[in-house]
Amino acid sequence: MRKILAILLLFCAVGVTSAQSVHVPAVVNTNDFRGRIEGAFEWEFVDDLSLEAGVQLRLNNDMGSVDRLQTNLGLNYDVCRHLDIGIDYILINIHDYATKSWDSPRHRLNLNVTGKVELGRWELSLRERLQTTFRTDDVNRFEKPQNAMILRSRLMAEYGIHHSRWSPYLLFELHNTLNAPAVVDNYLNAELTTDNYVTRYRAGVGAKFRISRHHRLDFYYYFDYDRNYNIDYKPNRGDLKGYVQENEIRHIFGISYKFKL
Numbered sequence: 001m002r003k004i005l006a007i008l009l010l011f012c013a014v015g016v017t018s019a020q021s022v023h024v025p026a027v028v029n030t031n032d033f034r035g036r037i038e039g040a041f042e043w044e045f046v047d048d049l050s051l052e053a054g055v056q057l058r059l060n061n062d063m064g065s066v067d068r069l070q071t072n073l074g075l076n077y078d079v080c081r082h083l084d085i086g087i088d089y090i091l092i093n094i095h096d097y098a099t100k101s102w103d104s105p106r107h108r109l110n111l112n113v114t115g116k117v118e119l120g121r122w123e124l125s126l127r128e129r130l131q132t133t134f135r136t137d138d139v140n141r142f143e144k145p146q147n148a149m150i151l152r153s154r155l156m157a158e159y160g161i162h163h164s165r166w167s168p169y170l171l172f173e174l175h176n177t178l179n180a181p182a183v184v185d186n187y188l189n190a191e192l193t194t195d196n197y198v199t200r201y202r203a204g205v206g207a208k209f210r211i212s213r214h215h216r217l218d219f220y221y222y223f224d225y226d227r228n229y230n231i232d233y234k235p236n237r238g239d240l241k242g243y244v245q246e247n248e249i250r251h252i253f254g255i256s257y258k259f260k261l
Contacts (some may be wrong), residue, residue: 003094068092110130111130142231165210
């Protein structure tokens with residue numbers, strides 16, 4: 001009886017391992033140095049209500065190629081001294097390094113709520129951003145969501161140096177996916193279910209420099225740990241073809257200029 005039970009347990013263990021191995025992703029780790037250059041404009045046309053616009057160029061592949069060009073337009077409202085709300089739209093044009101061409105543009109909408117508190121010369125802020133990105137190309141919804149939704153939580157601490165134009169700051173940010181597709185054996189025989197996990201950890205350090213009343217510069221460095229799951233199914237049969245966890249460490253150096261009325 002003990003031998004029979006041992007054999008049954010062994011078969012169960014092998015069965016569970018075989019079933020789970022299909023859904024255990026292969027892991028690919030990469031590193032990259034990236035750059036960002038941005039020009040922005042801010043205009044407070046009504047008390048506590050401001051219009052913001054900007055263009056940002058991003059570099060990747062150790063800053064050797066263009067990653068994307070983004071154009072944004074948004075509104076921000078100061079509800080009170082400790083609370084801001086805002087909405088902004090971003091047009092994203094992604095450059096494909098392999099084909100040397102531009103992919104189909106994507107449209108992004110952000111809803112922002114930011115709480116702030118001052119402690120001496122420190123200003124602490126917590127921003128919650130609900131981000132939705134709309135793809136214009138057709139994708140298999142079991143591989144990628146047509147409209148991806150991310151919740152971004154950013155904690156920031158900025159220090160105002162007495163009699164100085166410099167304001168150094170630290171930040172930490174998490175990106176949490178809300179509707180990523182869950183992997184299945186065969187998408188033709190399964191219902192679409194969503195998965196939820198942290199896709200990015202970001203820590204940053206930077207400094208803002210006030211050139212004059214209307215001109216500002218921002219220098220920063222971000223350490224990004226980015227995690228994505230690449231799911232691939234056979235087009236006709238629907239069987240799971242590949243499942244890869246892509247981990248990328250990104251060192252991002254950026255400079256931003258803002259003209260503020």
